[in-house]
Amino acid sequence: MSHLKFIKHDSVEGVATLTLDRPKHNVLNIEMMNELNGQLETLANDGALKCVILAANGPSWCAGVEVADHKPEMVDGMIATFNGIFERVHRMAVPTIAAVHGACLGGGMEVAMACDIIVASPKAVFGQPEIKLGFFPPYAAIRLPQLVGPARAVEICTTGRRYKAEAAHRMGLVAHLSGEENFAETLDSVVGEIKACSPLIIRLNKRAVTAHLGLGFKQALSNVSDLFLNTLMKTEDTLEGIKSFEEKRRPLWKNR
Numbered sequence: 477m478s479h480l481k482f483i484k485h486d487s488v489e490g491v492a493t494l495t496l497d498r499p500k501h502n503v504l505n506i507e508m509m510n511e512l513n514g515q516l517e518t519l520a521n522d523g524a525l526k527c528v529i530l531a532a533n534g535p536s537w538c539a540g541v542e543v544a545d546h547k548p549e550m551v552d553g554m555i556a557t558f559n560g561i562f563e564r565v566h567r568m569a570v571p572t573i574a575a576v577h578g579a580c581l582g583g584g585m586e587v588a589m590a591c592d593i594i595v596a597s598p599k600a601v602f603g604q605p606e607i608k609l610g611f612f613p614p615y616a617a618i619r620l621p622q623l624v625g626p627a628r629a630v631e632i633c634t635t636g637r638r639y640k641a642e643a644a645h646r647m648g649l650v651a652h653l654s655g656e657e658n659f660a661e662t663l664d665s666v667v668g669e670i671k672a673c674s675p676l677i678i679r680l681n682k683r684a685v686t687a688h689l690g691l692g693f694k695q696a697l698s699n700v701s702d703l704f705l706n707t708l709m710k711t712e713d714t715l716e717g718i719k720s721f722e723e724k725r726r727p728l729w730k731n732r
Contacts, residue, residue: 482508484533485515490526490675491667492519501539502532504583506550509541509557516564524731526678527670528568529663530591531575537600538584543609555614558583562615565590569679571670575663576600576650581638586615589623592682595652595666596641597659602649603638624648674713674729 482505484495494515496502504512519528532538545554565572565587574580574588577597585602588594604613604620612633620629624647631637645653654662670678684703688696708714712730720727 480511480515483511483515487522489671490524491529491671492522492525492527493529493531494519496530496532496538497534499534501536501579502534502584503539503542504558504587505542506545506554506557509554509561513557513560513564516561516568520564520568524675525570526673526675527571527573527667529573529575529667530587532577534578536579536581536584537574537576538581538587539579540582540584540605546611559615561587562590569682570675571678571682573663573666575659576602576641577659582606582613586613586619589616589619589649593651593666594644594649595654595659595663596644596650597654598641598656600641600644600650601638602641602644603636604632605636605638607634607636674717674727675731676711677708677713677717677729680708680711 482496482498484493484497486493486495494512496504496508496512498505498508516528519525541554541558545551571593572591573593573595574591575595576588578599579601580588580596581601581603582605585604588602604616606613616633617629620632624632628647632639639647639649641650641653644650652662652666680703684700687703688700691699712732713727716727716729
């Protein structure tokens, strides 16, 4: 992927890692966002994919979106390109993991919270400082209430406060907080559990959760039962899972 200027792409055993690479703070400009969108689009068509990791090089994970790209003559294009990231992450059929090791602020925090799982090092710092520049964070206004509740979301957006990783973990924004020296091991542990499973069954599990959000209970239960009986139970991998359990051996997934 040598043609990419700001994003590195590495795929091993069904795990794709997209690394933000615009040191030292990985501030997102339109070109970088276009590259990220292109890579997410490519991954969406990978049937062997098991999960996607968003990582970053440098002392910061991502310190936000280029302030120059917020100028009135550029802001329409910037928001459209930026929203493309959220749309693609939300459509991703497999789990997405943000591996956050440093400053994760503004638009950077928005990209991290778009992921299903945030794994953070103790040195990670989170915040939506847009208010200090006279803005609000559009995606965070939608997503934060789902993760931390409306009252905490209002606090985060209206104070612009920075939160250490431990505080972000307590409020439910961060799923896994690593120790000082074992960030890689914590990430590997989460990824390893996902990686051991069938790509097809991973997708069906995520779909079972996301496809029924916002539906009434009766309709959601009916739909998810239909997915279980008429899709899941027709897969070879579910039958292999049953068989391997009975035979006390590891399953041999076929991804079908």
